[in-house]
Amino acid sequence: MKRGSPKGSKAQKKAGRSSQAAFYPFGRSGGARGEESSNSNKIDVAVQELTFTTVPPERDPDGNSEWVLGEPETKQKVFSLPGFPQPVPKPLGPPSFAVRSTPDMGLGVFVTRDIKVGELIFAERPLLMVPRGLRVKDLEDSMIMTRYGGEQITEKWDKTLDVAVRRMSLDDREAFLSLTNVYEGIGAGRLLGIIRTNGYPIRNLIDGPEDREPRDSYVYFSVTKTGSRINHSCRPNVDFDFDLTSFSSSAIATKDIKAGEQLFHSYCSVENSAATRRSQLARYEFVCKCLSCVNATPASDKFRSEYGDLALASGQWVVDPRTYIQQTLKLREDMLDEGLEGTFLYVYLLRSIYVMFRNLGMADFEKEIMEEFLAHNRVEKLEVV
Numbered sequence: 001m002k003r004g005s006p007k008g009s010k011a012q013k014k015a016g017r018s019s020q021a022a023f024y025p026f027g028r029s030g031g032a033r034g035e036e037s038s039n040s041n042k043i044d045v046a047v048q049e050l051t052f053t054t055v056p057p058e059r060d061p062d063g064n065s066e067w068v069l070g071e072p073e074t075k076q077k078v079f080s081l082p083g084f085p086q087p088v089p090k091p092l093g094p095p096s097f098a099v100r101s102t103p104d105m106g107l108g109v110f111v112t113r114d115i116k117v118g119e120l121i122f123a124e125r126p127l128l129m130v131p132r133g134l135r136v137k138d139l140e141d142s143m144i145m146t147r148y149g150g151e152q153i154t155e156k157w158d159k160t161l162d163v164a165v166r167r168m169s170l171d172d173r174e175a176f177l178s179l180t181n182v183y184e185g186i187g188a189g190r191l192l193g194i195i196r197t198n199g200y201p202i203r204n205l206i207d208g209p210e211d212r213e214p215r216d217s218y219v220y221f222s223v224t225k226t227g228s229r230i231n232h233s234c235r236p237n238v239d240f241d242f243d244l245t246s247f248s249s250s251a252i253a254t255k256d257i258k259a260g261e262q263l264f265h266s267y268c269s270v271e272n273s274a275a276t277r278r279s280q281l282a283r284y285e286f287v288c289k290c291l292s293c294v295n296a297t298p299a300s301d302k303f304r305s306e307y308g309d310l311a312l313a314s315g316q317w318v319v320d321p322r323t324y325i326q327q328t329l330k331l332r333e334d335m336l337d338e339g340l341e342g343t344f345l346y347v348y349l350l351r352s353i354y355v356m357f358r359n360l361g362m363a364d365f366e367k368e369i370m371e372e373f374l375a376h377n378r379v380e381k382l383e384v385v
């Protein structure tokens, strides 16, 4: 169906909305670019087999998200959660971050006071959420988040995505449109370019049925005002935790961070060699100059490719701590040297270590490592054993 056709699409009919609603998302009198919605409760609209909704639907002091649904029923999964929508979590203490220029990475996010591992630095509702496997039947390139390059015809995508951008408040729209777009001039339309440059996967929200496979193709991507200003390092110090009930993304420190230091998240798989990481990062148009990239050696590449299996094996080693404790502690030291304490596998390893100390009857060490584990476990939420 061509955009603008008077006939409603299947999804429009399902959502019970007319095609006119699609082009006047705030009602007849509002919604054009540059106009602020006066409606207090935004209605859903369906365009090109996608449903556009706002979370929460009423204007909210904690912010609103524009959510593009591939499968309209996904909305119910979130809206039917007990207590939905909860307020966005608030950090303890005074504000602890600022968005500033960096010498070589554009804008970045810095902490303005010392931060402890496990601390909530900020939480925010996304400006925009789109499904990774966003598919629209009559658009040439239907998997917008999984392909990259200049060969695609993406301008049509921008017309569709513009529906969500037009629904944003003026402040949110300005924040969204000011985000970096490294795809400018190489094929992607502006809005799609912004999503590709700034989107983070939300792994606990699947578009459609929860058992859909391959799961990774059906996650959502979020674009946020502050989180999307965080630059990359292969030695990350912050991770995101998306809470469905408050529909917000929390930035949580995965290391102690000193006042004045920059926050870094990893945009690539940190268990890869420096060369593979470089090729994964090429689509963001920069070369990483973190310590682990600059000082990469065959030995550090080998370690990065092996530590994952070893860390997971530590779950078995706990039954024979006398044989394995030294090896496990050495693995922990090596992970710290590579700056990998902000990863799931480091948290997993800490859990193995405190269980080993428990099995060895070394209560003081067990307590010390358990405390470190609990601080690191804010995002991963591994079971305490």
Ligand SMILES: C[S@@+](CC[C@H](N)C(=O)[O-])C[C@H]1O[C@@H](n2cnc3c(N)ncnc32)[C@H](O)[C@@H]1O
Pocket (backbone or CB within 6 Å): 104, 105, 106, 107, 108, 179, 180, 182, 197, 198, 228, 229, 230, 231, 232, 233, 284, 285, 286, 287, 288, 289
């Ligand atoms: C999600 S944005 C991060 C915020 C961005 N610096 C800004 O000014 O809006 C991603 C872009 O930031 C830049 N960037 C991120 N990490 C970088 C790094 N380690 N070195 C150089 N540039 C980086 C790249 O241009 C990348 O495409």
